[in-house]
Amino acid sequence: MAQAQQENDAGKQPSQREQAIAQLKADGVWKAPLDRRKFITTAAAGWVIFAAAFGGLSAILAAFMAPRLDFTKAQKFRAGVPDEYSNDSVSEQFKNTEKVWIVRTTEKILAISTVCTHLGCTPNWSENEMKFKCPCHGSGFYGPRPGVEPGVNFEGPAPTPLPRFKITLADDGQLTVDKSQMFFKEKGEWSNPESFVAV
Numbered sequence: 001m002a003q004a005q006q007e008n009d010a011g012k013q014p015s016q017r018e019q020a021i022a023q024l025k026a027d028g029v030w031k032a033p034l035d036r037r038k039f040i041t042t043a044a045a046g047w048v049i050f051a052a053a054f055g056g057l058s059a060i061l062a063a064f065m066a067p068r069l070d071f072t073k074a075q076k077f078r079a080g081v082p083d084e085y086s087n088d089s090v091s092e093q094f095k096n097t098e099k100v101w102i103v104r105t106t107e108k109i110l111a112i113s114t115v116c117t118h119l120g121c122t123p124n125w126s127e128n129e130m131k132f133k134c135p136c137h138g139s140g141f142y143g144p145r146p147g148v149e150p151g152v153n154f155e156g157p158a159p160t161p162l163p164r165f166k167i168t169l170a171d172d173g174q175l176t177v178d179k180s181q182m183f184f185k186e187k188g189e190w191s192n193p194e195s196f197v198a199v
């Protein structure tokens with residue numbers, strides 16, 4: 001009986017599955033399943049790569065989301081004493097360094113932003129015409145003339161007046177401009193006593 005069984009097994013043809021595996025092995029395609037140690041090593045390496053990639057992505061995202069404020073640049077500066085400025089005058093001494101015009105009317109001293117409210121160009125001060133004229137698209141803003149508020153837009157595409165910065169008189173009599181605080185006419189903020197120094 002046992003001998004008959006052995007003869008049967010010896011003569012048994014391989015199944016289709018066994019033939020397919022044999023063919024794959026012969027073609028070098030078939031890979032034996034990972035043993036336990038190889039599996040753990042491969043999984044650990046994959047996890048390390050994933051963690052590194054995720055950490056990198058997180059760092060990039062954090063840098064992208066962080067506010068782009070330069071806290072190292074001083075927002076305040078001294079602008080001298082009021083007597084340095086004559087009535088109805090525009091001082092450009094802080095235009096390049098601080099992007100601020102110091103404007104004096106017969107009633108107050110102002111710190112006006114030099115950034116055009118249309119698309120951000122820098123207007124030029126024209127003493128002849130007593131106006132700030134933007135070279136990019138022609139917007140005009142009033143200078144210190146009687147009956148108007150300096151910085152108000154009156155020609156060209158600029159939609160709003162030039163904003164003003166906080167300006168105060170320090171204990172030592174010096175004007176101090178604080179660019180961290182702005183005042184906008186369209187928000188009704190030009191009556192705020194910190195937006196000008198009365199003279």
Ligand code: FES
Pocket residue numbers: 116117118119120121134135136137138139156157158
């Ligand atoms: S940027 Fe000043 S008019 Fe356009």
